[in-house]
Amino acid sequence: MFKPLVLYIGLRYTRAKRRTRFISFITLTSVLGIALGVTALITVLSVMNGFEAELRERILGMTSHASISGPGGTLGDWRVLEPALSEDKRILGWAPYIEGQAMLSSERRASGAMLRGILPEYEPRVSDVANHMQLGKLGDLAPGQFGIILGAELAAYLGVSSGDKVTVITPQVTATPAGILPRLKRFTVIGTFQVGMFEYDRNLALIQLEDAARLLHMEGEISGLRLKLDDLFNAHRIARDLGPKLPGDYYVTDWTQAHTNFFRAIKTEKRVMFMILLLIVAVAAFNIVSTLVMVVTDKRADIAILRTQGMTPASVMGIFMVLGTVIGAVGTVIGGLGGVLLALNVSEIVHWIESQLSMKFLSADVYYISDLPSKLNWTDVFQITGMAFLLSLLATIYPAWQASRVRPAEELRYE
Structure with a gap:
């Protein structure tokens, strides 16, 4: 049975005396070890969550939900x-597209590039x-004008800017008296975009739907309709519910089918990182073992006196469990508070460090996410x-x- 005396003695042993300064130092390192481990784990996972959210926002800002x-794919x-799409309140917008290599x-x-034909008045409904x-x-982008908008990296690679000409060559062929020739057309570059994802900035070109x-x-004909949903995490269920409501034989797919491996890899990496960093917390936690062993060695005479006064082995065990629990609880609370504060302010802290060192950790010339999201x-x-x-x-x-x-x-034999 847990008694207040057990709690009182356990808490009393947390306070150092002159001859137990070394034990108190080991206790402090145990507390700090747990605190640092918890802080690091919360901060790293928050940063990984930030990167995942940022990547998801950028990917789904360009692809359809x-x-x-x-x-036949058309x-x-x-x-x-x-009319059917308008009735479903979960669908926020739709836009036709034609896509081809x-x-x-x-x-x-x-x-090489992915060529996407769009209607400029519809496209903002489904992409950013x-x-x-x-x-x-x-x-x-106007029909018949044959203008083209390129990703910034693609335009830089081709060495073109607004007003320059590019030739678009498609796999379709044209039969002429001279034989079978590839189909090609000269387009005028009228703009560039940069969304911060290499997949799109380097490989995507937009033209008007009728030109495509x-x-x-x-x-x-068109390749299909791209949809924007109110809940992208519920896209699979919405896509499954939408199919039977459409007037005809149509296929409805969602973003999880196209990018499931990518986000699954991120989640796997997050789990592995959690286990690796949890080992830091485990090492710090098991430092409590050495701390308590030294305390027990130092307090053997006290324990013997308590036993002669009638204290049961269970109560003695409770005293040292209270001591270890206090060490763990204090370290966990300090680490939790530190991790939360650091995770909420990690971007500002990184910016301050960068300003002090006059350097950029995530250079925009190298990384597409130049800030540290959390x-x-x-x-x-x-x-x-x-x-x-x-x-x-x-x-x-x-x-x-x-x-x-x-x-x-045995302990009091020579006392």
Whole structure:
């Protein structure tokens, strides 16, 4: 039975005396070790959450949450779907597109690219590309003008800017008296965009929907409809519910099918990092074992006297479990507070360090995410602090059990 006396003696042993300064120093290092481990774990996981959220926002800012296509990979009269899409309040917007592979050639270089035909008035409903334009604007894409908007990296590689010409070569062929020739067309660069993802900035080119249909032999057809949903994490269920509501035979896919391996890899990396950093907390927690062993050795005479006064082995064990639990609890609380404060201010701290050192840790010339994002997840905080406290509690069991086995007669024989 737990008694106040056990708590009182356990807390009393946390206060150092002159002859136990070294034990107090070891106790302090145990507390600081747990605190630093918890702080590091919360901060690192928050930064990883921030990177994951930033990547998801950038990827899903350019790709669709869901898409609709026909049995042959194309759609005919896509406007017949608008009434059904309008009725579903979970769908915030939709936009038609035509997509195909092409070769872009300038006077300097040539490069493969993904060619996407869009309607400028519909595209802002499903993507953020309009908010990332460096030159020009989406509204400059007009049918029959054969203008093209390139990703910033693609434009830099081709060595072109606004007003320059590029030749678009498609896999489709044209039969001529001279034989079978690839289909090509000269386009005028009217703008560039940069979303911060190499996949799009280096490989994507936008043209007007009607120009894309004419170039890719898809007159009267589109590749599909891109959808923007109110809850991207519920995209799979929404896509599954939407299929039966559409008037015809259509295929509805969502972003999780296209990018599932990427985000699964991030989650796996996060779990591995959690286990690696948890080892730091475990090492610090098991420092409590050595601390309590030294305390038990120092207090063997006290334990013997308490036993002669009638204290049971269970109560003796409780005293040292209280001492170890206090060490673990204090370290966990300090680490939790430090981790939360650091995670909430890590960007500002990094900026201050960069300003003091006159250097940039994540250079915009090398990395597409030049700031250190952080997203504090309270579930992670509770899991980390709970695991740290549990490890600290487990570390107290063996030394406390050893203390309960002290035999009063042997310890007091020469007193």
